[in-house]
Each structure stands twice: as structure tokens, then as C-alpha cells.
Amino acid sequence: MFDEKSLKELAAIEAEGPVLSIYLDVDPTQQQNTDRYKLRLREMLKEVADEGNPEDLEAVKRYVDLEYDWSGRGLVIFSRQAEDIWRVYSLAVPVRSGVTVSRKPYISPLVEIDGLYGRYVVSLVDRQGGRFFLFQMGELTDQEGTVGEDIHRTRKGGGSSVVGMRGGAPASGRREAELVQRNLKDTAQALVSFCRKHKPHRLLVAGAEHVLPKFQEVLPNPLTEILVDSFVANMDASDVEIREKSFEILHELADQRHQHVVEAVQTAASKGQNGVLGLDETLSVAYNGRVQVLVVERDYHQPGYRCQGCGYLTTQELDSCVFCGGEFEEIPDAVEAVVTQTVDKGGGVEVVDNEMMPEGACIGALLRY
Ligand SMILES: [Zn+2]
Known part of the structure; x- marks a missing residue:
């Protein structure tokens, strides 16, 4: 798993000789098969055949041919076999293919991806509870849910018939509002714990249009500081929908x-x-x-x-x-x-x-x- 700690570790590497840095676009959404990606890799390795160390060229080739499971959309490898430097990162976001041979790992593309996505949380909320998603470098790495008291059941559970409810509408309406408020606060507290555990740099809030402002009102201070945007989404939205929508927003925010x-x-x-x-x-x-x-x-x-x-x-x-x-x-x-x-x-x-x-x-x- 790649995170900003890995970035600092890579930046600190100081090799005695050339480090081979490989970025390979393996995006499955591009409809290319693995043979084409392997071909691209061989071309890149040929480009640096003179500067690169044969051991490193061979190690990368062997890894991609035999070990790599082709998961993810971008593959990043740093190799200097002579000094036991070998780092492989499979990323959930695409990279531009390229090869570099230098005394240090070539990290600019990773720095850019980290700046764009980094580590962020999406909190999908409704009147009853929430679903929290942690993304790192665009990859969903943890999720959690919290469920509060069922608003509808409580309303009916008052023992009133439908006719009786009509009579008691203001009271039950207030009761419902209080319950929603309590649920939102509980959800916010659960989100605080989730964020305390994962320390995201950014927070996005998602949910029904009328719930979003209410939820933002009950968000405590450390979270409002990292809250960058909100968007409308259904409580049963898929992970992929949440990811794609949040990517879109993060791209816009990065531009700004x-x-x-x-x-x-x-x-x-x-x-x-x-x-x-x-x-x-x-x-x-x-x-x-x-x-x-x-x-x-x-x-x-x-x-x-x-x-x-x-x-x-x-x-x-x-x-x-x-x-x-x-x-x-x-x-x-x-x-x-x-x-x-x-x-x-x-x-x-x-x-x-x-x-x-x-x-x-x-x-x-x-x-x-
Ligand atoms: Zn000096």
C-alpha cells in the first residue's frame, strides 16, 4: 500500500549507483491486453539498456512476466538490485508510462497522484446513519457503517393508529426531528472515530440534499477543517459510484x-x-x-x-x-x-x-x- 510515508522513504533513498524507475500504465478500462503492456515495458527497458543495470532490467521483466497479478490501473517499480532496493506499487489510478535511470527513485508522478488523491474519507449519510469510505491513492482501503434508531419504526411504534397520528402530528414531527438530530450527531461521532483512526487529509460528505446541511452543522471542529466539499448521493450507492464521483470533485478542487x-x-x-x-x-x-x-x-x-x-x-x-x-x-x-x-x-x-x-x-x- 502506497501512502505519503512511502513517498518520504523513497525521497530519502540515496543509491551508490543507478536506480531504475518504471511507471507502466496498465489501465484495464483502456481495453488493452496484457501483451500490449508487456510490449510497452520491453520497449521502455530497451530505451535505458545502456544506462540501466542489467540486473534491474531483468528483475523488472521477470516480475511483470511471472509475478504481477495485473490488478490496479498503474504499476510503479523502483529497482537497484545491487543495493537491495526493490519497491513495487500497484495503484488504483492510472499513471503515464515512462522509464528513468537516476541515482534516486523518480518520484514526481507519485507526488502528483498523492497531491490529487492522497488519503481522503467520504462520509455518506442519511437521517439514520452513515457509511464511511477511506481512499488511499484512489483505492478503497477501509469502510465502516453506523446505524442509528429507525425513524419510521419509532413514529409508528408510538402505539397510535394512522388516525391517531394525524391528531398528534406536531408532537410526533418534533419527536422525529429530535431523533434525526440525535442520529446525525451519533453519525458525526462515529465519523470522528473513523477519521481519528485513519487521519485523512480531506473529507467529502455525501447524501440526500436536505440531509447534507444538517449533517455539516453537527460536524465537530477537527472535521470541518478538512471538509472540502459535499455531493448528493443515494445511501445505497456502490463503492464505484462513490469513488468516481469523489475523483471528479478532487480533480476540480485540484484545479482550483x-x-x-x-x-x-x-x-x-x-x-x-x-x-x-x-x-x-x-x-x-x-x-x-x-x-x-x-x-x-x-x-x-x-x-x-x-x-x-x-x-x-x-x-x-x-x-x-x-x-x-x-x-x-x-x-x-x-x-x-x-x-x-x-x-x-x-x-x-x-x-x-x-x-x-x-x-x-x-x-x-x-x-x-
Ligand atoms: Zn556541498
């Missing part, structure tokens, strides 16, 4: 968030306060661990240099590191390196669409201080 963060970087950078634009500036603030949110366009790559002593990244060819006096090595992608460095130092990363950043800058950051 990206626009917002790009504007924030631009404003901060233009004022010279807590924001930078451009690769050189970003590399130097990232080294100091000052990046709060790194913003980078999806297909932006630039070669650069990395200090072998302290990890300082730069696009300039320098004789020795200004920080530690160490020697530089040329790296194929300083952009990927700064994404990894930011994740490693605990900063956030938003991978945005190409050309979304202001002209001339395909990368930037909001700073902590």
Missing part, C-alpha cells in the same frame, strides 16, 4: 487549488516576500529547507549539478560547493531533484499543468519564512 497557489507564488515573488520564481532561485531556497509549497509544471525538466557532499543543487557549473567545498556531479534533471529534496525536507509539492506558471518560469515556491 493550483490556480490559487500559482497566483500566490506570483504575488509573493513580485513583492519579494516569501515567494520565488524560476529554477535557480527555487534551487537555492530548497537547499535551506525554506520551501513550504513547491509549484512545478508537469513536464518541466532541466539538467543541473548536485553537490556530492551536501546535496546542494544548482544549474551553474561550479568548481566546488560554496557550502561544503564538495565536488559537483552533473545530473540529468535538477527539477526532479528539487521535488525529491522538498519532499525529503517535509515541504509540499503541487504538480500543475504545463504553461500554468507565469511566462519564463516553470517552477516556483512559497516559502516558510
Whole structure:
């Protein structure tokens, strides 16, 4: 199971030699058979036949041929057999196929998927109870239900006949409203326990249109802070319906968030306060661990240099590191390196669409201080 802990672990890997990173789109909804995916994999492995270690190429090929169960929609593998590095992740969401050979695992696509889906909870509620769904990287990994008192049975259980009920309508209506309120509160409490156990980053609430605002009213504080949106759904909606609808909403939210963060970087950078634009500036603030949110366009790559002593990244060819006096090595992608460095130092990363950043800058950051 992939989670953000795995992301930090991957970012911290520092190999002595080349790590093979494989992303393979195996989306069954694309109507392609496994032979085509295997063919695509062989083509990718051929592309890196010179740089990659034969042991790693062979290990990946063997895994896909013999062990992989073809579940999920995206397969991600990192391999460096010589140093016992072997990580396989089968994802419930599609990935773009690609191969990279580098000293560190290539994690940008995973960072993007984590930013989009991450770990979130959908709470489907009605007047009686709730169904809670935990999704991690788009995969349903846990669910729970809670059922309160049956509203209809209680109403009838008062001993009144239908005629009698008409007479007592206001009282029983109030009684019903109280019961619904109590059920909603109990459901909210059960949701608190579910979220305490799983620590989601986001919460979506779903249910009948008239129940949603009432439920949001009784949501306690830690949950309102992570509540991002709500949508109308039937209580008996399938897992797949809930997943697809929530994906749709998360995509929209990501678009809004990206626009917002790009504007924030631009404003901060233009004022010279807590924001930078451009690769050189970003590399130097990232080294100091000052990046709060790194913003980078999806297909932006630039070669650069990395200090072998302290990890300082730069696009300039320098004789020795200004920080530690160490020697530089040329790296194929300083952009990927700064994404990894930011994740490693605990900063956030938003991978945005190409050309979304202001002209001339395909990368930037909001700073902590
Ligand atoms: Zn250095």
C-alpha cells in the first residue's frame, strides 16, 4: 500500500549507483491486453539498456512476466538490485508510462497522484446513519457503517393508529426531528472515530440534499477543517459510484487549488516576500529547507549539478560547493531533484499543468519564512 510515508522513504533513498524507475500504465478500462503492456515495458527497458543495470532490467521483466497479478490501473517499480532496493506499487489510478535511470527513485508522478488523491474519507449519510469510505491513492482501503434508531419504526411504534397520528402530528414531527438530530450527531461521532483512526487529509460528505446541511452543522471542529466539499448521493450507492464521483470533485478542487497557489507564488515573488520564481532561485531556497509549497509544471525538466557532499543543487557549473567545498556531479534533471529534496525536507509539492506558471518560469515556491 502506497501512502505519503512511502513517498518520504523513497525521497530519502540515496543509491551508490543507478536506480531504475518504471511507471507502466496498465489501465484495464483502456481495453488493452496484457501483451500490449508487456510490449510497452520491453520497449521502455530497451530505451535505458545502456544506462540501466542489467540486473534491474531483468528483475523488472521477470516480475511483470511471472509475478504481477495485473490488478490496479498503474504499476510503479523502483529497482537497484545491487543495493537491495526493490519497491513495487500497484495503484488504483492510472499513471503515464515512462522509464528513468537516476541515482534516486523518480518520484514526481507519485507526488502528483498523492497531491490529487492522497488519503481522503467520504462520509455518506442519511437521517439514520452513515457509511464511511477511506481512499488511499484512489483505492478503497477501509469502510465502516453506523446505524442509528429507525425513524419510521419509532413514529409508528408510538402505539397510535394512522388516525391517531394525524391528531398528534406536531408532537410526533418534533419527536422525529429530535431523533434525526440525535442520529446525525451519533453519525458525526462515529465519523470522528473513523477519521481519528485513519487521519485523512480531506473529507467529502455525501447524501440526500436536505440531509447534507444538517449533517455539516453537527460536524465537530477537527472535521470541518478538512471538509472540502459535499455531493448528493443515494445511501445505497456502490463503492464505484462513490469513488468516481469523489475523483471528479478532487480533480476540480485540484484545479482550483493550483490556480490559487500559482497566483500566490506570483504575488509573493513580485513583492519579494516569501515567494520565488524560476529554477535557480527555487534551487537555492530548497537547499535551506525554506520551501513550504513547491509549484512545478508537469513536464518541466532541466539538467543541473548536485553537490556530492551536501546535496546542494544548482544549474551553474561550479568548481566546488560554496557550502561544503564538495565536488559537483552533473545530473540529468535538477527539477526532479528539487521535488525529491522538498519532499525529503517535509515541504509540499503541487504538480500543475504545463504553461500554468507565469511566462519564463516553470517552477516556483512559497516559502516558510
Ligand atoms: Zn556541498
